[in-house]
Amino acid sequence: MNEQVTGYWLATLLQPLVLLLAAPLLVGWIKRIKSRLQNRRGPAVMQPLRDLRKLFAKQPVVAKTASPLFRAAPYVVFASTLLAVTSVPLWSIWLPSTTVADVIVLVGLLGLGRFFLALAGMDVGTAFGGMGSSREMLVSALAEPAMLMAVFTLAMSAHSTNLSSIVAFNLDAGVVLRPSYLFALLGLILVAIAETGRIPVDNPATHLELTMIHEAMILEYSGRHLALMEWAAQLKLALYGLLIANLFFPWGLAERFTPLEGLGALALVGGKLLLLGALLAVAETTLAKMRLFRAPQFLNLAFLLTLLGLLSNVILESGL
Amino acid sequence: MNRFDWLSEYLAQLQDELIVVRRGSARYLPPAHMLEIDAEDWTRAHELAAANGYRWAGLWADRDDESARVLSLLENAGDYLVLLAELDAGNPAIASISAHYPAADRPQRHLRDQHGIALSGEADSRRWVRHRAWPADQHPLTPDFPAGGFPEPSPTPADSDYPFQPIAGNAVYQIPVGPVHAGIIEPGHFRFHAVGEEILKLEQRLGYVHKGVEKIAVGRDAVGLARLAGRLSGDTTVAHAWAACQALERATGTRPPRRAQQLRGLLCERERVANHLGDIGAICNDVGFAFPQYQCSRLRELWQRHSDKLFGHRLMMDCVVPGGVAVDLDDTGITTLRHDHACIRDEIDILFDVIEDHPSLEDRLLTTGRLSAASARELGCTGHVGKASGQAFDLRAANPYAPYASHPITTRVLDDGDVMARVQIRMREIHDSLDWMDALIDHLAGDGLRASLNEPGEARIGIGFVEGWRGEIVSYVRLDAAGRVARFFARDPSWHHWPALERIVMNNIVPDFPVCNKSVNASYSGHDL
Numbered sequence: 135m136n137e138q139v140t141g142y143w144l145a146t147l148l149q150p151l152v153l154l155l156a157a158p159l160l161v162g163w164i165k166r167i168k169s170r171l172q173n174r175r176g177p178a179v180m181q182p183l184r185d186l187r188k189l190f191a192k193q194p195v196v197a198k199t200a201s202p203l204f205r206a207a208p209y210v211v212f213a214s215t216l217l218a219v220t221s222v223p224l225w226s227i228w229l230p231s232t233t234v235a236d237v238i239v240l241v242g243l244l245g246l247g248r249f250f251l252a253l254a255g256m257d258v259g260t261a262f263g264g265m266g267s268s269r270e271m272l273v274s275a276l277a278e279p280a281m282l283m284a285v286f287t288l289a290m291s292a293h294s295t296n297l298s299s300i301v302a303f304n305l306d307a308g309v310v311l312r313p314s315y316l317f318a319l320l321g322l323i324l325v326a327i328a329e330t331g332r333i334p335v336d337n338p339a340t341h342l343e344l345t346m347i348h349e350a351m352i353l354e355y356s357g358r359h360l361a362l363m364e365w366a367a368q369l370k371l372a373l374y375g376l377l378i379a380n381l382f383f384p385w386g387l388a389e390r391f392t393p394l395e396g397l398g399a400l401a402l403v404g405g406k407l408l409l410l411g412a413l414l415a416v417a418e419t420t421l422a423k424m425r426l427f428r429a430p431q432f433l434n435l436a437f438l439l440t441l442l443g444l445l446s447n448v449i450l451e452s453g454l
Numbered sequence: 455m456n457r458f459d460w461l462s463e464y465l466a467q468l469q470d471e472l473i474v475v476r477r478g479s480a481r482y483l484p485p486a487h488m489l490e491i492d493a494e495d496w497t498r499a500h501e502l503a504a505a506n507g508y509r510w511a512g513l514w515a516d517r518d519d520e521s522a523r524v525l526s527l528l529e530n531a532g533d534y535l536v537l538l539a540e541l542d543a544g545n546p547a548i549a550s551i552s553a554h555y556p557a558a559d560r561p562q563r564h565l566r567d568q569h570g571i572a573l574s575g576e577a578d579s580r581r582w583v584r585h586r587a588w589p590a591d592q593h594p595l596t597p598d599f600p601a602g603g604f605p606e607p608s609p610t611p612a613d614s615d616y617p618f619q620p621i622a623g624n625a626v627y628q629i630p631v632g633p634v635h636a637g638i639i640e641p642g643h644f645r646f647h648a649v650g651e652e653i654l655k656l657e658q659r660l661g662y663v664h665k666g667v668e669k670i671a672v673g674r675d676a677v678g679l680a681r682l683a684g685r686l687s688g689d690t691t692v693a694h695a696w697a698a699c700q701a702l703e704r705a706t707g708t709r710p711p712r713r714a715q716q717l718r719g720l721l722c723e724r725e726r727v728a729n730h731l732g733d734i735g736a737i738c739n740d741v742g743f744a745f746p747q748y749q750c751s752r753l754r755e756l757w758q759r760h761s762d763k764l765f766g767h768r769l770m771m772d773c774v775v776p777g778g779v780a781v782d783l784d785d786t787g788i789t790t791l792r793h794d795h796a797c798i799r800d801e802i803d804i805l806f807d808v809i810e811d812h813p814s815l816e817d818r819l820l821t822t823g824r825l826s827a828a829s830a831r832e833l834g835c836t837g838h839v840g841k842a843s844g845q846a847f848d849l850r851a852a853n854p855y856a857p858y859a860s861h862p863i864t865t866r867v868l869d870d871g872d873v874m875a876r877v878q879i880r881m882r883e884i885h886d887s888l889d890w891m892d893a894l895i896d897h898l899a900g901d902g903l904r905a906s907l908n909e910p911g912e913a914r915i916g917i918g919f920v921e922g923w924r925g926e927i928v929s930y931v932r933l934d935a936a937g938r939v940a941r942f943f944a945r946d947p948s949w950h951h952w953p954a955l956e957r958i959v960m961n962n963i964v965p966d967f968p969v970c971n972k973s974v975n976a977s978y979s980g981h982d983l
Contacts, residue, residue, distance in 0.1 A: 172748045261629040265964065268650075334814065337742040341636040344629075345740075345965040422814040423742030426651060426965045 141391040146229045150220045152400070157219075157368040158182035160375065160411055167415035182368065186361050194357030197258045207254035208355065208362035211247045215366040218243035219373045223380050225399035226388040227298045227305075236295040237285040241278065244329075244373075247366065248274055255351030262343045266350025269426065273328050273335065273347065276433035281325045283440035287318040288381055290447050301384045314451055317443030319382050324436035326374035328429065331367070333418040335429050345423070372407070379406035457853075458487055458533050460506075467502050471495075483917050484704060485853070486527070486534035493539040496524075497549040497575060500537070503528050504554035508535070509834045509847070512928050512945040513551075513561040515569045516915075519597050522546040522571065527928060527945075532852030534919065541571065550577035557833040557953050560660075564983075568595040568668065583661040583982065585613040594669050601669050618657050621647040626654065629964065633662045640978035644967075651963040656956050663982040671942035676702045676776040676907050679939050683929065684771050686944055687980035692718075692725045693922030694944060694980070695774040697929035700855070702776045705916025705933050706908040712899040714778030715856040720894060721770050721779070723887040726923035727798075728757050730838075730880040733975050737877055738809065740969040741818040749805050753798060760794050778904030788895050795888050806881050819874035823958045823970035826871060833957075834950045837925025838883070839974055841867050842875035849921035861897070863890045873973040910937050924948065924977065946980030 162179035169176020178184075196205065221235035221243070248270065255267035289295045291312070292303035328335045331348035343350060352363045380387060386402035388395040424432060458480075468475060468491075477490040491499050503510070511534070512527040522541040527534060541548060546569070552559040553576050563582035565571050570593035581590070587610045593599060618628075626649055633641035643659035671682055676699075683698030684691040696718050703710060710718075735750025758768040765773050765781045773781045783791070809815060825835070827844035836847055848865035850858040864886045868875040910933050918929040925947030932941040955974045959967055 168744075172745050173752075174748055261627070265629070333742050339744070340742065342740060342968040343636055344631065344967050345742075419745055421743070422738070422812070422818050424814070425818060426963060428817075 138390065141393070141396075142226070142229055145226050145391045145396055146220075146231045149224045149229070149231065150216055153219050153224065153369060153372055154216070154365070155183075156404070156407075157372040158186060158365070160372050160407055161368045163408060164411045164415050164418075167412050168419055171415060171419040182364075186365060189356075189361035189364070190358050192357040194355070194359045196359075197354055200258050200354075203250075204254055204257040204354075205359070207250045207257075208359040208366075210250040211254075212362040212366045212369075214243045214247040214250075215369045215373070218247075219369050219376070221297065222373060222376045223297055223301050223384075223387060224376060225396050225403060226391040227301050228389070229298070229391070232298045233296065235297070237282070237289060237297060237300075238295060240297070241282055241285075244370070245274075245278065247370075251351055251363075254355075258354045260354060262346070262350045262353050265344075266347055266353070269347045270351060273429055273433065276430055276437065277325045277328045280321055280433060280437040280440050281329070283437065283444055284318040284322040284325065285377075285381075287314050287440060287443040287447050290444070291315075291451065297381070301380060301387060302389070304381070304384045305387065305389070312447075312451055314443040314447035315382060317439045317446060319378070321436045321438075321440035321443060322374075322378060324432060324439070326378065327414075327417075328433055328436070330371045330374055332371075332414060334421045334424040335432065337423050375407045375410050376403070379403060379410060460530055460533070461487060461535065464502065464506060464508075464535075465489075467506075468495075468499060471498055471502065473499055483536055483915060485919075486536045486917055488536045488538055490538045490540070493524075493541055493548055496526075496537075496539050497551055497554070500526065500551040501554045503535075503537075506530070507831070509831070510551075510555035510558060511834055511926065512949070513558055513565065514930060514943040514945070515546075515565050515571055515595075516930075516932055516941045516943075517543075517546070517569050517571075517595060517597070518940065519543075522569070524548050524565070524571065525930070526551070529847070532847070532849070534853075534917075536917075545572075546570070547572035547574055549573075550575035552576060552578070555832075555834070557950050560953070561949060567593070569593055570596055580617060583664050585661055585664075586611050594666060599669075601666075601672070613659075616659055618645045618659070619655070621655055623649070625649050633659075642978045646964065646967070648964055651965065653959050653962055653964055653967065656959050656967075658952055658956060660952065660978060661982050663979045665979070665983065667944070667983045668942060671939050674939045675937065676706075676939075679931065679942060680774065680776050681772055682942075683944060684774070686983070687946060687948075687977040688769060688771075689729050690725070690922045690924060690927070690946070690977065690980060691769050691771045692721045692774055693920050693927050694929070694946075695772070696722060697918040697920040697922075697927045697944065698931065698942070699774055699776045700918030700920060701916040701929045701931040702907065702918075702933070703916070704918065705914040705931055706910050706937075708777055708905055708907045710778045710856075710905050711902040712856070713901050714903050714905075716861075716894055716898055717779045717781065717783060717903070718774055719857040719861070720783075720891055721765065721773055721781075722920070722922070723891050724757070724761055725770060727884050727887050728754050728761070729923045730884050731757065731802075733972065734809065734877055734880055736975075737819070737873065737969060737972050738815065740972050741815065743812070743815050743818075746805060746809055749801070753801055753805075757794070757798065760790065764790060775904065777907050778902070780904070782903055783895075783898070788898070791895055792892065795892055799885075799888060802881075802884060809877070809881070816874070818969065819877060820870075820872060822873045822966055823962055823973060824871045825954055825958045827869065829957050830871070830954065833954050835925070835947075835954050836950065837921075837923070837947050838876050838879045839947075839951050839954055840925060841865070842879045843871035844869045847926070849919055849926050853919070855919065857894065861890065861894050863887075873969055876973040907937070911935065913940070922947070924951070924975075924980075944980070944983070946977055948976035948978075948981040951976035952981060 162182045220231045223232045252267040255263040288300050292300040336347040388399040473495040480487045482488040508528040508530040511529045515524045522543045526537045567584035629646040631644040633643045641662040645657045647655040684695035686694045731750045731754040735747040739747035762768045825843045830843035830845050846867040851865045866882045915932045920927045928945040930943045934940045
């Protein structure tokens with residue numbers, strides 16, 4: 135029993151470290167696939183990690199008009215995202231970090247980060263930052279309810295808002311085709327695309343300030359501040375990937391944590407994330423960015439899907 | 455219909471209005487027809503021209519120690535008419551025509567800043583090209599101003615106090631963009647007034663790339679002028695050099711050999727294809743669709759490498775020289791070109807299919823950034839901007855010059871006026887240019903590459919008109935008796951496209967500005983001179 139407890143705590147401590155390393159690699163992987171699809175060689179998968187190291191070594195330059203909030207925001211954004219990503223089951227279900235937090239805490243942590251990100255965007259007083267913050271709020275105000283609805287659909291089946299319980303329930307239930315899950319999955323994918331600033335909602339590769347959402351808010355950041363902001367964004371992408379991979383396709387997650395089982399689970403999760411990343415790259419290559427005012431329609435669709443998920447859960451699956 | 459059929463009607467109108475035509479000549483500035491009128495009739499003559507629907511195509515002054523004159527270029531049915539007014543050399547002043555031709559606003563301010571010609575009537579009193587590099591009472595194009603400028607006591611202060619036209623209202627905010635942009639492009643400032651995401655007004659502030667071209671042209675020989683013209687705007691080096699050479703040749707009565715004219719056409723069409731390819735890719739990239747951007751960049755790069763191999767320069771700079779061309783094409787060159795055209799046709803067939811039939815791209819480009827036909831007409835837009843908005847004018851067909859006179863080219867026009875239409879015009883022009891070049895190289899003449907310019911013997915003037923890839927380019931040259939340049943003015947189509955962009959973005963949303971801007975792709979350098 136003691137060994138088991140040590141294993142859990144070790145896994146809990148290791149999870150954020152693994153994700154800190156894996157999240158930039160996931161972004162590098164997506165860029166790589168995208169480059170290949172565009173007939174380019176593209177940067178190495180390691181490149182985002184190298185960029186982070188470079189940024190940490192650089193001196194941050196802060197505008198004269200910046201308030202202390204501007205300096206604090208990167209730490210808050212980074213810490214809240216890291217906490218959020220720690221509360222999602224990565225390789226094992228019953229870790230202390232995943233059992234203490236539930237879906238509502240997760241959404242709250244992401245909300246906290248976004249709040250400070252938007253404030254920081256407006257802090258220096260440039261037109262671009264303010265525009266970015268206003269657009270981010272437009273997107274997230276619509277994405278957040280859809281996200282909650284999607285996970286509530288799962289929670290209703292599992293009778294718990296705790297992510298570990300939901301995963302355990304899904305593992306126990308085995309492969310059951312539930313219409314509600316399908317709706318929730320589709321809704322969550324749309325939310326993930328909007329929330330992580332990917333095409334067709336936002337373009338992470340653009341240099342055009344007037345079209346940016348996420349990038350516009352962090353235009354004024356440099357050095358380690360920028361590194362933290364970038365890292366947080368990469369973690370957020372990994373987080374949504376994990377949610378989709380582990381909530382809907384939980385097979386392979388270790389119920390009890392031994393080193394061997396943990397590594398096996400990690401490899402499986404890694405495979406799922408790589409697959410999701412490749413799918414994202416394909417979607418981003420074949421689609422142009424939407425007009426900004428299409429984004430609400432896009433997120434309304436996400437909300438509608440998740441609402442349908444919830445309804446079909448009540449109507450069709452209440453007996454299950 | 456014969457050339458200048460419409461002119462007698464205009465002359466009759468002038469007579470009815472009691473406007474004295476002091477001199478009318480078709481030989482003074484061929485192929486344009488020149489009418490000299492009094493400065494006091496300037497606005498009225500333009501009002502009549504505007505009412506007749508003549509396109510206004512440029513305004514410049516020519517000033518020396520004894521005299522100052524203003525020239526205004528009008529076009530109708532492919533024929534050019536130059537209105538000329540002599541001004542009081544000691545105290546030059548001219549009335550504004552921007553009430554009738556709104557695009558004349560900036561050229562007039564350019565005139566005032568550069569020549570010290572006062573503007574009367576409804577004229578914008580703000581400086582244009584004169585940022586703060588020289589005081590208001592110094593005018594670089596006056597004869598006593600040294601080419602190197604007067605020594606400045608301190609570095610030029612930033613141009614931070616330019617009075618933009620304000621828009622008042624609840625929740626109206628300004629977005630300053632530039633002059634330094636995020637991409638590696640030229641500098642220029644855009645001031646947006648917006649409510650939420652909707653653009654209420656865009657005002658441009660250009661002049662950051664002012665190089666004093668008009669001043670440093672003075673005293674050059676013909677070859678030097680062609681080199682200078684080729685550096686006005688790097689992406690249009692062939693067309694600008696060609697227009698300048700045409701002006702020089704007309705001033706001196708020189709006729710370049712036929713083969714040279716054909717090769718000039720070939721170079722110019724190659725330039726068109728390269729730039730259109732680059733623009734099509736860039737427009738797609740601006741709406742987050744990167745695939746065509748990489749394909750077009752690749753094709754353009756290969757195309758330019760072939761230009762380098764065949765003509766010694768990627769952009770074909772300094773290939774057009776006074777009297778002819780500095781490059782030749784041998785049989786292997788012709789084979790290479792044929793192969794090159796066939797390869798690029800195969801690739802763009804596939805690529806353009808993707809661009810034209812991609813729903814998510816269509817969603818972004820259709821109806822975005824509309825320029826009405828009336829606006830395009832009023833502002834005198836040519837090239838892809840005009841042709842996408844119902845303005846059929848293309849100099850190569852409207853008043854064909856060599857080699858287009860003997861090798862006619864297909865020209866296009868569309869009515870939608872949106873970003874998609876400007877993309878489609880470019881795509882079709884690439885095909886047309888390829889077809890035209892293929893036909894041309896089958897009929898290359900063999901009569902030499904370069905004629906030497908005739909000695910002018912006396913002061914002469916000449917004007918050149920070339921359809922560059924952006925549209926109609928006008929080049930005006932005055933030579934002194936020794937054959938040195940006394941005045942040079944080049945009018946890039948961007949003079950008309952920049953004001954068009956201000957109208958194009960009206961009622962569009964802020965994030966759509968970059969794609970609207972790229973679909974116009976006006977030149978900063980060609981405009982700032």
